[in-house]
Amino acid sequence: MNGGDGGTPEGGTTGRDAQAGEREREFWDEHVPPLERLIERYRRGPEPNTQALLDAIEPLSGQRVLDFACGAGLTANFLAQRGARVTAIDISPASIGRAVELSQRLGNQIEFVTGELRAGTFAPASFDRLAGRYALHHVELGLVAPILGELLAPGGRGAFLETMALNPLLNLARRRMTGRAGVASYGSADERPIDRGDLRVIGRSFDSVELTVGQMRFLRIFDRNVLRFGHRRLGRLLGGADDRLLALGLGSLSYHQIVIVAKRPR
Numbered sequence: 001m002n003g004g005d006g007g008t009p010e011g012g013t014t015g016r017d018a019q020a021g022e023r024e025r026e027f028w029d030e031h032v033p034p035l036e037r038l039i040e041r042y043r044r045g046p047e048p049n050t051q052a053l054l055d056a057i058e059p060l061s062g063q064r065v066l067d068f069a070c071g072a073g074l075t076a077n078f079l080a081q082r083g084a085r086v087t088a089i090d091i092s093p094a095s096i097g098r099a100v101e102l103s104q105r106l107g108n109q110i111e112f113v114t115g116e117l118r119a120g121t122f123a124p125a126s127f128d129r130l131a132g133r134y135a136l137h138h139v140e141l142g143l144v145a146p147i148l149g150e151l152l153a154p155g156g157r158g159a160f161l162e163t164m165a166l167n168p169l170l171n172l173a174r175r176r177m178t179g180r181a182g183v184a185s186y187g188s189a190d191e192r193p194i195d196r197g198d199l200r201v202i203g204r205s206f207d208s209v210e211l212t213v214g215q216m217r218f219l220r221i222f223d224r225n226v227l228r229f230g231h232r233r234l235g236r237l238l239g240g241a242d243d244r245l246l247a248l249g250l251g252s253l254s255y256h257q258i259v260i261v262a263k264r265p266r
Contacts, residue, residue: 021091021116024091024138025091025093028090028092028094029092029093029094029095030094032072032092032095032097032098033072033098035098035101035102035105038072038073038074038098038102039102039105039106041074042074042077042078042102042106046078048214048215049161049213049214049215050075050078050133050161050214051214052159052161052212052258053075053133053159053160053214053258054131056159056212056258056260057130057131057157057158057159060079060082060084061082062085063083063128063129064085064126064127064128064129064153065084065086065087065127065128065129065130065131066126066129066130066151067086067087067088067131068089068130068131068135068160069089069090069091069133069134069138070088070089070090070095070096070099070112071090071092071099072095072102073095073096073099073100073103074102074133075131075132075133076088076103076108076112077102077106077110080108080109084129086108086110087110087111087112087113087122087126087127088110088111088112088113089112089113089115089117089121090112091114091115091116092114099112117144117147117148118147119147119150122151124151125150125151125153125154126151126153127152127156128152128153129156129157129158130148130156130157130159130261131158131159132160133161134161134162134163135160135162136160136194136198136259137162137163137191137193137198138191141198141201142201145202145204146204146205148261149205149261149263152206152261152263153263154263154264154265154266155263155264155265155266156262156263157260157261157262157263158206158260158261158262159258159259159260159261160258160261161256161258162193162194162256162257162258163191163193163194163255163256164193164254164255164256164257165193165194165195166194166195166196166252166253167218167253167255170218170221170253173221193255199211199259202259202261205261206263207263207264208260208261208262209259210259211251211252211257211258211259211260212251212257212258213251213254213257213258215246215256216242216243216245216250216253216254217242217254217255217256218242218245219241219245220239221255222238223238223239242254
């Protein structure tokens with residue numbers, strides 16, 4: 001029950017140690033989606049949680065945006081589509097290569113950077129917005145969050161769609177069931193869902209941190225990892241139940257949530 005959404009992976013960056021970083025690089029180099037699939041997904045538009053991520057950092061037109069751990073560039077192109085001036089970074093050379101192909105096919109102007117995000121990669125306050133899709137739970141937040149905080153200009157905002165460890169039932173299922181008895185596992189071996197301690201770490205680098213959910217992913221995770229989206233009627237029932245849970249204000253149970261950060265204006 002690892003991260004991602006069962007679709008296009010968006011690659012990782014700085015790992016918890018040198019070996020983890022190398023494993024992340026190798027994993028995402030080996031999991032680059034086909035260009036035509038990316039173009040099809042772009043034309044369909046962002047799925048609900050990615051839509052919520054983008055909406056959380058509007059207005060985007062003319063804003064300097066860093067897409068952190070951009071993977072094959074789908075989110076970077078959604079950002080550019082909204083008029084943002086996008087810089088996208090990823091540890092995976094193969095992912096960046098595909099991201100360049102995608103942006104060229106779509107006619108979007110995006111600056112791509114291959115490598116780990118380190119102190120000094122970009123000048124302080126270089127960006128008005130930060131974005132990331134399944135990025136933070138692949139990195140050492142004690143190292144990366146302060147760098148992201150320094151890069152965000154005063155008055156800026158960021159949003160990160162993440163895999164979360166806030167639901168005890170999903171945490172238990174992830175520990176005991178993932179990769180066993182036919183339960184699918186997605187994502188890399190070194191990723192770890194965001195927990196409350198991680199949120200506190202993130203909060204030390206920004207002036208505010210909040211969570212939101214575009215689409216509830218609690219029972220939908222059963223549809224993805226166990227049913228493999230193979231039973232449409234049951235899948236619709238599970239999705240409908242999730243929608244009702246979200247309407248009741250139980251979004252904190254969702255496996256996927258958007259972490260929204262902000263800095264006060266000077």
